[in-house]
Amino acid sequence: MNRVSPARLATSLFTTSFATRPTVAASAPGRVNLIGEHTDYNGGPVLPVALNRRTAIAARAAARWAFVSTTDDGVHHLDIEAPMRQAWTDYLVGVVRELRVLRAAPPGAEMAVASNLPIGAGLSSSAALTVAAAKALSLLAGKRLSPAALAEVAFRAEYHQVGVRCGRMDQTIAAHGQRGLAILFETAAGTLQPVPLPGRLWIMETGVSHRLTGGALNDRRRECEEALAFCREWRPGLGYLAQLTLDDLPEVERRLPPPLVPRVRHVVTETVRTRRAAQALAAADLATLGRLLVEGHESLQRDYESTVPEADLLVASALDHGAYGARLTGAGWGGAVVVLAPPDREARIVAEVGSDFHKRYRRMPATWNTRASRGVRRETIPG
Numbered sequence: 001m002n003r004v005s006p007a008r009l010a011t012s013l014f015t016t017s018f019a020t021r022p023t024v025a026a027s028a029p030g031r032v033n034l035i036g037e038h039t040d041y042n043g044g045p046v047l048p049v050a051l052n053r054r055t056a057i058a059a060r061a062a063a064r065w066a067f068v069s070t071t072d073d074g075v076h077h078l079d080i081e082a083p084m085r086q087a088w089t090d091y092l093v094g095v096v097r098e099l100r101v102l103r104a105a106p107p108g109a110e111m112a113v114a115s116n117l118p119i120g121a122g123l124s125s126s127a128a129l130t131v132a133a134a135k136a137l138s139l140l141a142g143k144r145l146s147p148a149a150l151a152e153v154a155f156r157a158e159y160h161q162v163g164v165r166c167g168r169m170d171q172t173i174a175a176h177g178q179r180g181l182a183i184l185f186e187t188a189a190g191t192l193q194p195v196p197l198p199g200r201l202w203i204m205e206t207g208v209s210h211r212l213t214g215g216a217l218n219d220r221r222r223e224c225e226e227a228l229a230f231c232r233e234w235r236p237g238l239g240y241l242a243q244l245t246l247d248d249l250p251e252v253e254r255r256l257p258p259p260l261v262p263r264v265r266h267v268v269t270e271t272v273r274t275r276r277a278a279q280a281l282a283a284a285d286l287a288t289l290g291r292l293l294v295e296g297h298e299s300l301q302r303d304y305e306s307t308v309p310e311a312d313l314l315v316a317s318a319l320d321h322g323a324y325g326a327r328l329t330g331a332g333w334g335g336a337v338v339v340l341a342p343p344d345r346e347a348r349i350v351a352e353v354g355s356d357f358h359k360r361y362r363r364m365p366a367t368w369n370t371r372a373s374r375g376v377r378r379e380t381i382p383g
């Protein structure tokens with residue numbers, strides 16, 4: 001990983017590309033979700049953590065919309081009115097459109113984007129981009145939006161403009177993340193409860209990249225909506241799948257078409273696991289937390305069918321070598337595994353897991369650790 005901070009990189013890229021200095025800079029983190037997968041769009045709880053890796057944007061008001069990024073060459077132009085291009089720049093267009101609704105967009109801007117987050121690794125590089133862009137551009141417009149407002153702009157950009165049927169977890173943690181704390185986000189009630197996370201989490205990337213737009217996430221969401229419609233035939237007024245309890249599962253099995261049953265089972269059992277996990281973390285009971293992570297992974301494997309063999313191998317190997325627990329994090333179908341291990345043995349454990357992975361796939365999984373970090377922030381422009 002490049003050791004230079006994303007804010008510094010974005011600033012120097014801006015200066016060399018536009019031959020002037022940016023007037024604002026902002027950054028937002030990616031996220032690792034400890035547990036609570038595919039519950040956020042079903043009214044359930046999630047327990048995400050803001051990563052120590054971020055995306056930064058340096059910007060200056062201008063008469064046009066232009067941007068540069070460290071991931072490709074040249075100055076690109078954005079047409080905010082034109083149809084989406086099915087490219088990552090759609091996320092920036094989406095943010096501008098949503099800021100305009102709030103009268104919080106500048107007339108135009110030049111922007112430079114830099115990030116040390118892996119892209120397509122299930123670590124919310126898109127939410128880091130949209131939340132950082134919402135912050136930088138609203139500052140240019142002279143508006144100070146709250147973290148909640150920034151998260152909503154970013155969510156609407158992704159959901160309504162880009163068309164990814166995501167929930168609100170990623171944008172919420174990118175905006176509200178706090179150093180040393182995981183956040184229990186009850187998505188139906190909208191409440192955020194900080195839970196201390198003193199140690200480090202390890203991230204092991206499968207190297208299998210996922211594409212969310214129009215893909216498997218949208219399919220699963222459709223299945224959940226169909227399942228909810230079936231459930232409402234016997235439970236009129238049911239708001240979300242996550243309101244069902246374990247006791248409702250036999251009835252779900254009797255009434256729903258067989259392919260939908262495991263999807264509902266995952267949501268209901270994951271909701272229970274996530275609340276227990278938050279309690280275990282609050283009690284510093286890492287052994288229990290680890291067990292819940294593994295049960296969560298097994299549920300993704302068996303019931304939600306969102307894992308890949310590379311992730312299954314990483315999880316099984318982490319357990320073999322003495323981790324408390326591990327699971328696939330984020331949407332899935334690729335992405336990364338989060339490993340929770342005893343602090344005195346964690347480096348050795350992930351090294352052994354890496355070597356098991358190498359034996360099978362002939363490549364090393366990118367492996368790094370993170371502490372819980374801060375959400376979106378304005379950056380002082382480095383000199």
Ligand code: GLA
Nearest residue numbers: 037038166167168169330331
């Ligand atoms: C993606 C979505 C989130 C959430 C996860 C699965 O990251 O953006 O809203 O649904 O998948 O838990």
